[in-house]
């Protein structure tokens with residue numbers, strides 16, 4: 255994390271969790287937005303109108319966004335040097351730490367964070383409902399790369415190879431990814447923690463909608479599942495201005511970008527592919543975490 259996180263870490267760790275909170279926790283670019291919208295709709299009687307009209311970042315704010323942005327970046331944003339546009343309402347959010355706004359927000363609260371469980375209030379999963387979404391780190395890396403291109407296009411001269419190098423060495427914000435995911439994976443049997451893979455959302459969205467609905471204790475009919483699946487469908491979602499946090503319609507990179515599993519294969523060369531396999535094996539070997547797209551026991555290349 256950027257150094258300024260230190261100023262906020264304690265307040266975040268000590269934030270009062272409420273029993274009617276719903277939290278969505280992910281490593282960036284894992285399908286956070288997609289899952290947030292599903293959670294919000296299930297918890298708000300499928301209020302598609304409000305979902306269309308009110309930006310998701312207002313309905314479902316991010317806990318640490320202010321602490322993530324170094325103060326110097328605020329100046330760069332103001333000077334239009336960093337092209338953040340209205341990305342996630344950032345120009346507003348920087349004025350007050352978002353954890354402070356969240357602390358004072360009326361119930362029920364919907365909270366998004368990219369922080370791992372170990373940096374969050376220790377009583378979180380014993381108190382509130384938590385959804386954790388995980389994604390194949392290789393696809394996360396590609397998606398994260400494009401996010402950097404989108405928000406800091408004047409600054410990010412990195413190539414995909416440079417970016418992967420930084421990613422595998424844990425040099426990017428919120429890294430390391432596997433340790434982040436494993437903290438939640440270890441709690442996956444806890445009744446208040448719902449663990450989802452992005453790849454499973456891609457594979458069978460209606461099934462995952464039902465699982466999510468059950469976790470949240472909501473009754474959802476088949477017709478409603480269909481409605482939700484259609485609202486959350488990638489092509490519809492991409493056109494939805496409430497969730498597609500672009501920095502402008504003309505930006506060639508969009509927040510809701512490609513929406514596929516395994517896209518990394520067309521971005522990684524042979525060397526990166528091998529490095530990624532090594533990275534996954536090395537990091538996963540002391541855990542029982544297994545990504546659907548990387549079944550450890552079947553890996554034969556190494």
Ligand code: A3P
Pocket residue numbers: 280281282283284285286287288393396397398400486487488489491509510511512513514517
């Ligand atoms: P890609 O860049 O691989 O397309 P987050 O919300 O955590 O930042 O995750 C963003 C990733 O989720 C992006 O991945 C984005 O395209 C994908 N995504 C967002 N909405 C989606 C949807 N409705 N269906 C599939 N993928 C979606």
